[in-house]
Amino acid sequence: DAGVTQSPTHLIKTRGQQVTLRCSPKSGHDTVSWYQQALGQGPQFIFQYYEEEERQRGNFPDRFSGHQFPNYSSELNVNALLLGDSALYLCASMWTSGAETQYFGPGTRLLVL
Amino acid sequence: ELKVEQNPLFLSMQEGKNYTIYCNYSTTSDRLYWYRQDPGKSLESLFVLLSNGAVKQEGRLMASLDTKARLSTLHITAAVHDLSATYFCAVDINNDMRFGAGTRLTVKP
Numbered sequence: 001d002a003g004v005t006q007s008p009t010h011l012i013k014t015r016g017q018q019v020t021l022r023c024s025p026k027s028g029h030d031t032v033s034w035y036q037q038a039l040g041q042g043p044q045f046i047f048q049y050y051e052e053e054e055r056q057r058g059n060f061p062d063r064f065s066g067h068q069f070p071n072y073s074s075e076l077n078v079n080a081l082l083l084g085d086s087a088l089y090l091c092a093s094m095w096t097s098g099a100e101t102q103y104f105g106p107g108t109r110l111l112v113l
Numbered sequence: 114e115l116k117v118e119q120n121p122l123f124l125s126m127q128e129g130k131n132y133t134i135y136c137n138y139s140t141t142s143d144r145l146y147w148y149r150q151d152p153g154k155s156l157e158s159l160f161v162l163l164s165n166g167a168v169k170q171e172g173r174l175m176a177s178l179d180t181k182a183r184l185s186t187l188h189i190t191a192a193v194h195d196l197s198a199t200y201f202c203a204v205d206i207n208n209d210m211r212f213g214a215g216t217r218l219t220v221k222p
Contacts, residue, residue, distance in 0.1 A: 033210065043156070105155060
């Protein structure tokens with residue numbers, strides 16, 4: 001049973017560019033959340049997707065957008081990249097009706113130059 | 114606004130010693146999580162605490178939750194080097210997961 005997978009593992013972009021990160025949830029999970037983790041800090045909640053809709057959103061600008069597909073996989077898009085967007089981006093999945101925890105993917109490390 | 118505070122932020126302890134990490138949060142929540150993160154790695158789930166008075170134990174780690182005090186603790190018993198990592202608590206408020214800043218634990222021989 002594959003866990004949460006993310007691609008790519010590493011990415012280098014320049015300011016002003018756009019980036020798309022991808023996430024496949026753990027088998028049986030229908031809810032995907034995205035987090036940004038800057039170096040030395042705790043993860044910051046970006047948003048959560050369930051049934052292909054954004055169910056909850058953290059304090060992030062509209063430059064951050066996402067999508068969930070019918071197979072529950074998800075994308076995170078960031079437009080007009082800033083240097084401060086450099087971070088580890090984590091995807092987590094869960095079954096919305098369950099009492100279990102979220103399972104995190106290995107993350108995508110984004111560097112904006 | 115929901116705030117989640119952990120202390121201490123840095124903890125250096127000797128092998129064999131006991132210590133407790135504290136997690137305070139500012140808003141009522143019925144779900145509290147503890148995660149472990151090794152350097153350069155993702156987060157590994159340790160415990161999910163769902164009700165007042167909940168206590169869970171796994172190996173040398175034990176977590177508890179007091180929802181009235183809005184406090185969770187992660188107790189380390191007879192620490193070993195393999196426990197060296199950063200530990201995060203997180204609180205779920207209506208599907209918005211807020212993390213503490215993390216406690217960086219170093220266990221020395």
